[in-house]
Amino acid sequence: MATKNSPRVGKLSSSVRSSMLAGSKSSCGGSPKDLFYEAAAICKAPPKPKRKRSDRTPTPTTRGEQHAMGNWALPSALLLLLLLSTVPDRGRKLHANAEDSGDSDDLVDLPKVEDKLGAVPHGLSTDSEVAKREAESISRRTLRSNAEKFEFQAEVSRLMDIIINSLYSNKDIFLRELISNASDALDKIRFLSLTDKEVLGEGDNTKLDILMKLDKEKKILSIRDRGIGMTKEDLIKNLGTIAKSGTSGVIIGTAFVEKMQTGGDLNLIGQFGVGFYSVYLVADYVEVISKHNDDKQYVWESKADGSFAISEDTWNEPLGRGTEIRLHLRDEAKEYLEEDKLKELVKKYSEFINFPIYLWASKEVDVEVPSDEEESTDEEETSETSPSEEEETEEDASEKKPKTKTVKETTYDWEVLNDMKAVWLRNPKEVSEEEYTKFYHSLAKDFGDEKPLAWSHFTAEGDVEFKALLFVPPKAPHDLYESYYNTHKSNLKLYVRRVFISDEFDELLPKYLNFLKGLVDSDTLPLNVSREMLQQHSSLKTIKKKLIRKALDMIRRIADEDPDEFHNKDKKEKESEENEKKGQYTKFWNEFGKSIKLGIIEDAQNRNRLAKLLRFESTKSDGKLASLDEYISRMKPGQKDIFYITGTSKEQLEKSPFLERLTKKNYEVIFFTDPVDEYLMQYLMDYEDKKFQNVSKEGLKLGKDSKLKDLKESFKELTNWWKDALSSENVDSVKISNRLDNTPCVVVTSKYGWSANMEKIMQSQTLSDATKQAYMRGKRVLEINPRHPIIKELRDRVAQDSKDESVKQTARLIYQTALMESGFILNDPKDFASSIYKSVQQSLDISPDAAVEEEDEVEEAEAEEKESTAKAEPEDADESSAKDEL
Structure with missing residues (x-):
């Protein structure tokens, strides 16, 4: 039955249908507010008054009631229209910046319209969650359009180009670098909390841990820590530029770039302070969300296109404090969305991180559910039962429980991945060589294939009690001696009662031992003090003295076989291990020999102990390294001095006239070819009561000469x-x-x-x-x-x-x-x-008065004129040919 309002309702329905077909056209071409007024202009009928609760008896439909039903269709249609107009097109995506909105290189997909309507009964509910998500999307898009854009520093751009275009097969390193950075951030906030408990905040913020989560559908790997966090300025400084190292002004990131361009190993990226950028081995888009106690929450994002954007974060969940890194993984890096892969990498690289590492992992559990099988019923008995039997049957029926079955159900929970106890707190006899090696790699951020040359794990007792673990690296750092007297950062970490304090103490070890890696954990030192006060603490001197002694003993063990072990081995095993030991110490000397020499210069108290570690070539060493003890064992009877000569190379010194009589008389002469040797011999005056004599200086005595x-x-x-x-x-x-x-x-x-x-x-x-x-x-x-x-x-x-x-x-x-x-x-x-x-x-019998023949000036002038004429002719020819072409 037609009414006056029917056409209007039909027109509105077609408008709704067209908006559904147009999708995002309405949201792009006209605002939801415009569509609302358009619909209101079509449908002006007043709304139907509310029916009374008692008026529920169905009555025949009249013409007036049909008109009222038409009015009921208006609010529902308007609601659907408003909902559809706020939903962006299913193909529309979110851009990082307004100026990039025209690019096809999009960032994040928004949910499809069908997905949102499918979650609502009949597609007509208002669904507050959908509205909330849409509001957040609009807010996020607006904020991103206002984000500040920055250009990467030139060195960073070069570094990222190397990483992105790298064919490096071991992409796993990105995870260990991010976990290492998270651990550093947690160390910093824990140190601050020693003097100010309020910096940790309340609730979950007090939990110092690292959390990893996977989103396989969106291909996102998230890593979060509750560390110190970063301010906006920190994000710009730490993730956009490469900082200088110490007071030396050496740009370590630049050094890494140069090393990579000459065929260096990308595995060393963490040692150069630029480990974060390894994320671009696996990700093409990175978000860094960070909250510092002194600033708002910000988002740093970049697609590795030479620039990055920073904006205030109002759409993500508040972190409270800390940093969350979201990696949007490349298609070829999908393996890092597998839980087993992440567990394997954490065990390989980060097993000994000092903070718990959690993974939001799935696991199957057994769950009891009601059985779907129908209970079998007994056949009806025709025989009559006694009253007592009827009572028993009723009791059994009351005791019967519903049948259930056990099924497997997948649940998610946080799983800790690094439950190993700190190595230095364990008994050295219980720690395997493999565990020491893995701990060294984690501590030193050195993830090569080589194991440390030696280590010393000990506990000191007495007035000052502490545990320590020292390592001798297999290779020297690239800048070990470049900033020797300028750097204040050592490779030794100081812990007090398992709390990391600092790695910037040069009071724990002297500079000449700054190549050693390791840590010291003391229960004696005070916890709630500043670094400056701790540096003046009297216990540090005692710790330093014991560390030096243990360090030198460790180096000596590389050079000399342990007597007790050596005694219990057969001859062949002794010879093979002795050669291996000598080979190990040769490697040590080539890498760190200069440090031993600097120690002799600087450390008068341990000069004799260090002198035993000296190695050199000589006229009798046959190209191998020899020690001072070996030299003394080969001295001639009556020889009182240790002879040496300094120069630039062994080959040059072997031809020196100063050695003629010495070699003829079978005296051994030491070759010192390192520039630091000249300074060394100014401090090393004698050894085992033997004086040193430079054979190129006066005072050489070779016995009495009667003639x-x-x-x-x-x-x-x-x-x-x-x-x-x-x-x-x-x-x-x-x-x-x-x-x-x-x-x-x-x-x-x-x-x-x-x-x-x-x-x-x-x-x-x-x-x-x-x-x-x-x-x-x-x-x-x-x-x-x-x-x-x-x-x-x-x-x-x-x-x-x-x-x-x-x-x-x-x-x-x-x-x-x-x-x-x-x-x-x-x-x-x-x-x-x-x-x-x-x-x-x-x-040649040439007279001393013979003069040099002078050149004829006339001939010289003619020659110059001919030369200039010859040069001018081709130029004229070129000009004439050019004119011909024109």
């Missing part, structure tokens, strides 16, 4: 004359030498002056003091070989005519040659070259 006195008398005239002739060359004296065999003469320095090698080192210093150099250079001594024919002939020439200029010139040339052969730098190379040319002229 020496006669030789001095025979060459007295020559030595006196030669000293006067070299008065301008800073020569203190000319003496008969006891160290030469085939060389005419050498130049040696005074006992406490600089050697030739030391002079070169000091002259190469940028800020060297010329006045100090002149003072420390000392006097030079020319030692001559009285058995050499050149020296004998020169003696005879001087005896014949001491004023002969040619003899003086020859003597000067011999001295300059000896100066160079002894390792010194000539003061006047031009004068030396002129002397050489004159000698060549004499050997």
Whole structure:
């Protein structure tokens, strides 16, 4: 039956149908408010008054009631229209920034319209949750459009390009880096809580743990910690730039980029302080949500496109405090959405992290549910039963319970993944070598294949009680000696009652042992104090003393086999293990030998113990490293001094004239080729009552020479004359030498002056003091070989005519040659070259007055003119060809 309002209702229905077909067109082209007014213009009928509760008797439908029913359709239709108009198109996605909204590179899918309507009975309910989610989506889109955009620092962009385009197969490292960063953040907030309990907050915020959660549908892996969190400024600084290390100004991230570009190992990324960026090995879009106690909650997000955006977070669940990282994984990284994979990686890399790591994991449990099987009924008995039997039957029926069955049901709960007790708190006898190795990798963030060279796990008792675990790394850090005197950060972590305090104490170990990794856990030190106060605590000196002793014993064990173990092994096993030990110490020396030398210079108290760890090559070591004890065992009878020589290379020193007589008499000479050796020997004066003697300095004693006195008398005239002739060359004296065999003469320095090698080192210093150099250079001594024919002939020439200029010139040339052969730098190379040319002229019988033929100036001018003409011709030809083309 038609009414006046029927067309209007029909028109509204078609409008609703068109809006359903158009989807997001209404939300993009017109606002929900516009659609509402459009519908209101069509349907102006007043709403039907409420029916009374008692009026429920059905009556025949009249024309007026049909009109009222039409009015009931209006609110429902309007409600559906409003709901549909606020739902974005199923293909529409959320953009990070307003200026990016036109890009096809979208970020996050929103739920489909059908999905939301399917959750509502008949698709007509108002569903407050849907409305809430839609409001959040609109709010989030608005806030993201207002997000601040930043460009990555150049070094970060280079680093991310390397990572994103890397073919590196071990992508697992991203998880260990994120867990390591989370652990550091938890360490910081726990340290702050020692002096201010309020920083932890209340409730779940007091739980210091790491949480991981998977969303397989959206391909999102989330890692959350309740650590110190980051302010907006921290997000920009920590995730957009590469910070400088310490006061040295060395940009460690840049060093990593350069190392990678030369074929470095991406596995070392954590050692360079840029481990966060490894997330782009597996993710193409990353969100970092962080809340610091001193700031609001912010979201950092980036698609690794050279920029990142930061906005205030009002749509995510409040963190309270801490950081949550959401990785939107690539298709090829879906394996990291598997629980077993994450469990495997945590066990491999992060088993010994000091905070519990939880995974929102699934597990199957047995559940009792009602049985669906119908209960079988007994056949009806036709026979009559007695009253007593009827009573028993009724009692049995009352005692019967409903039948159930057991089924498997999947539930989710937090599962702890690292339940291992801290290694340093366990008995060393109960810890396996594999566990020590895994703990070292976790502690040092060194996840290579090599195990540490040695470790020392001990407990100290007495006035100061503490537990310690020290490791010798297999390789030296890339910048170990570059900032040796500037850095204040050690590789030793300090714990007090299992609470991490700091890794910036240089009071626990001296600088020369800063290559050691490890930790110290003390129950004696006070807990609620600042780092500055703790540095002045008297117990630290005791701890330091014991740590040094244990560290040096550990290094000694690498070099020397333990006597008790060695005694219980057969000969072949002894030899093989001895060779292995020597190989291990050779590796240690090549990596950290300079540190032992610096220790001898700096640590007078332990100088003798460190000297036992010295290694070097010598004239009798056959290319292998030798110790001072081995040298002493090979000393000749009556030899009182330990002979050594310094220089730039072993090959150069083997040809040195200073070794001629020593090697002929079978004396062993140590080769020191490291620049630091010159400083070392200024502090290491003796060893086991044996003095050190530099064979390039005066004072060398090789036993008594009965002919020496006669030789001095025979060459007295020559030595006196030669000293006067070299008065301008800073020569203190000319003496008969006891160290030469085939060389005419050498130049040696005074006992406490600089050697030739030391002079070169000091002259190469940028800020060297010329006045100090002149003072420390000392006097030079020319030692001559009285058995050499050149020296004998020169003696005879001087005896014949001491004023002969040619003899003086020859003597000067011999001295300059000896100066160079002894390792010194000539003061006047031009004068030396002129002397050489004159000698060549004499050997070629060329007159000293012979002049250099001068070039004819006329011919030279003509040649220059021809050359310029030849150059101009091609240019003219080019101009003419260009004109022809035009």
